[in-house]
Amino acid sequence: MEFKDSGELFDLDPNDFVAARDALARELKAAGDKDNAAELMKLRRPTVALWALNQVARRDASAVDELLERAEAARRAATPEALREALGRRRDAIAKVAKAARRVVDDSGRSGDAQDRDIVAALTALVGDARSDDIFRAGELTELPEGDDTIDAFAAFSTPTTAKAASPRPRKPSREVVNARAAVEQRRTAVGDAQLAVDNAQAALAIAKEDLAAAEQRLAELDQ
Numbered sequence: 001m002e003f004k005d006s007g008e009l010f011d012l013d014p015n016d017f018v019a020a021r022d023a024l025a026r027e028l029k030a031a032g033d034k035d036n037a038a039e040l041m042k043l044r045r046p047t048v049a050l051w052a053l054n055q056v057a058r059r060d061a062s063a064v065d066e067l068l069e070r071a072e073a074a075r076r077a078a079t080p081e082a083l084r085e086a087l088g089r090r091r092d093a094i095a096k097v098a099k100a101a102r103r104v105v106d107d108s109g110r111s112g113d114a115q116d117r118d119i120v121a122a123l124t125a126l127v128g129d130a131r132s133d134d135i136f137r138a139g140e141l142t143e144l145p146e147g148d149d150t151i152d153a154f155a156a157f158s159t160p161t162t163a164k165a166a167s168p169r170p171r172k173p174s175r176e177v178v179n180a181r182a183a184v185e186q187r188r189t190a191v192g193d194a195q196l197a198v199d200n201a202q203a204a205l206a207i208a209k210e211d212l213a214a215a216e217q218r219l220a221e222l223d224q
Contacts, residue, residue, distance in 0.1 A: 005124070007024070007138065008141050010051070010058070010139055010141075013051070013108065014051045014171070017045040021041070021043055021045075022041070022207075023160060024040060025038075044142045044143055045123075047117045049101070049115050050122060050143075052101035052119060053101050053136070053141060054103060054141050055101075055141035059100075063097050064097060064173055065137070067093035067094060068133050068137070070089045070128065070132075071093075071127035073086045073125075074087050090127060094124070094127065096122055098116070098119050098120050101119045102115065107206040126145070131145060134142075154192075
């Protein structure tokens with residue numbers, strides 16, 4: 001499997017991403033480009049939702065440009081009225097890109113409806129952080145930024161009195177809540193570790209298949 005550059009990896013189905021990434025990293029390392037090989041290995045496999053959004057960015061750049069421009073307009077809104085209008089336009093753009101992403105998922109044989117929540121959640125996070133704009137436009141998303149600017153944007157137009165009234169002093173979480181959060185984090189870590197093990201196993205399987213194919217070809221040549 002040969003690639004002109006790492007960007008082509010993002011055109012692949014997510015199930016093929018890890019094996020292809022590792023194969024390209026091996027090619028770079030064999031060519032003496034160890035630094036880029038190491039950076040390439042840091043790329044995480046995109047979720048189905050992010051993969052679909054990457055395809056939209058690659059196939060319909062104007063839709064993503066429109067979305068990101070409307071997100072920027074919302075961040076620059078100078079009055080509450082302007083902000084509400086900008087957020088409405090941003091919401092319409094999100095719906096348009098989300099629909100295109102669901103179509104990509106459907107075309108891959110998966111259920112677009114099943115991915116709808118993840119797609120919308122991803123878009124909401126993306127439009128809330130301009131630092132991801134260039135990566136989104138390139139169609140090379142592998143993970144999401146944290147946070148959303150919608151609430152903060154409205155808060156910027158609140159008076160000190162209103163803001164104070166809307167922000168009561170938080171109560172100290174109970175022991176049960178603390179323990180529940182710790183349990184969630186523990187299980188989240190376990191899921192991440194398990195996913196990493198699966199990715200490594202898939203990479204090892206791909207290498208083993210390549211070695212088997214080479215051995216079989218060599219045997220066929222010797223039998224002739």
